[in-house]
Amino acid sequence: MNLNRYEIFLKVAEVGNITKAAEVLHYTQAGISHAVAALEKETGVSLFLRSASGVTLTENGKYLFPYIQQLVNDQRGLAQAIYEVNHVVAGVLRLGTFASVSAQWVPQIIRGFQKKYPQVEFELIEGDYDDVAERIKVGKIDCGFLSAPVDEKLDFIPLYQDPLMAVLPPHHQLAEKETLTLEDMQKEPFIFPIKGSDNDILAVLKDYLKKIHIRYTLESDSSIMSMVENNFGITIMTDLVLRNFNFNLAIRPLYPMKYRTLGIAALPEERQTILTKTFIRYLKDRDW
Numbered sequence: 001m002n003l004n005r006y007e008i009f010l011k012v013a014e015v016g017n018i019t020k021a022a023e024v025l026h027y028t029q030a031g032i033s034h035a036v037a038a039l040e041k042e043t044g045v046s047l048f049l050r051s052a053s054g055v056t057l058t059e060n061g062k063y064l065f066p067y068i069q070q071l072v073n074d075q076r077g078l079a080q081a082i083y084e085v086n087h088v089v090a091g092v093l094r095l096g097t098f099a100s101v102s103a104q105w106v107p108q109i110i111r112g113f114q115k116k117y118p119q120v121e122f123e124l125i126e127g128d129y130d131d132v133a134e135r136i137k138v139g140k141i142d143c144g145f146l147s148a149p150v151d152e153k154l155d156f157i158p159l160y161q162d163p164l165m166a167v168l169p170p171h172h173q174l175a176e177k178e179t180l181t182l183e184d185m186q187k188e189p190f191i192f193p194i195k196g197s198d199n200d201i202l203a204v205l206k207d208y209l210k211k212i213h214i215r216y217t218l219e220s221d222s223s224i225m226s227m228v229e230n231n232f233g234i235t236i237m238t239d240l241v242l243r244n245f246n247f248n249l250a251i252r253p254l255y256p257m258k259y260r261t262l263g264i265a266a267l268p269e270e271r272q273t274i275l276t277k278t279f280i281r282y283l284k285d286r287d288w
Helices: 005-015 018-025 029-043 059-085 099-104 106-116 129-137 199-204 221-229 274-285
Strands: 048-051 054-057 091-097 120-126 143-147 155-168 189-193 213-218 235-238 250-253 259-266
Touching: 005 018, 005 029, 005 059, 018 029, 018 054, 054 059, 059 091, 059 274, 091 129, 091 274, 099 106, 099 120, 106 120, 106 274, 129 143, 129 259, 143 274, 155 221, 155 274, 189 199, 189 221, 189 235, 199 235, 199 259, 213 221, 221 235, 259 274
Parallel strands: 091 120, 091 143, 189 213
Antiparallel strands: 048 054, 143 259, 155 235, 155 250, 155 259
8 A cells, every 4th residue: 555644644643653554554664753744844833742651732733633634535546536437447435434333244345346446455544333323424444334313414324223222230130031022121220321422322312311210431341241141231232243252141032122223324416526425335236
């Protein structure tokens, strides 16, 4: 991957460390330092404050950051336009994702897309929903998997309905039922993810949340399931998440069924590169 000093500047600013940026970009540390020094010479200002723990942007660096980000996005857009003129889908697609999608979908999606478009590379950025949405809005990634509801500034294409499941300790009295209503669980202590990690579940259960006692809020799905397994409460998770783990739990479908809507989000179509549009078309045509 050929990177210019502007792209290197953005990565160093993101990770806050020259050595880490070199590892991520597969460059030498000297090469990264040289690129940063060359950009500081070009701009005539110091862009980073150096310390033993890493680097942080100076005030001048913070001021120039959004302009450099836009410049890099424009360069990538130009590269995509050139490929479009030559009828070739190629380049680097920056794809945002989150844990359950990364584990269950992403490897197969990348393999299938690259089989059809072998000149495409992927840069994967994993985070929670809020993080992925924000990165799309500021142009740090081209598109990302999200769950409804999605910021109205973004285009969102629904792809899959992921059922919500009740998750109980293995010998819980409610595990005797084949299905569970929200009312069945109303008096039980709940363990839920913190905001940003699973906004979709919280949105689906919005009205119900006012009626229940949330005992703990945790960041990781595995931590939540471990607490449920050890009888600290119950939770509600999606089928796709539950496929990633092997805890000793009682899992029951809700009645009536409730779902989270998974899809792909991007900037409005007129601001998408040909590569992003092609990838979204591929996802829409894929058998889910």
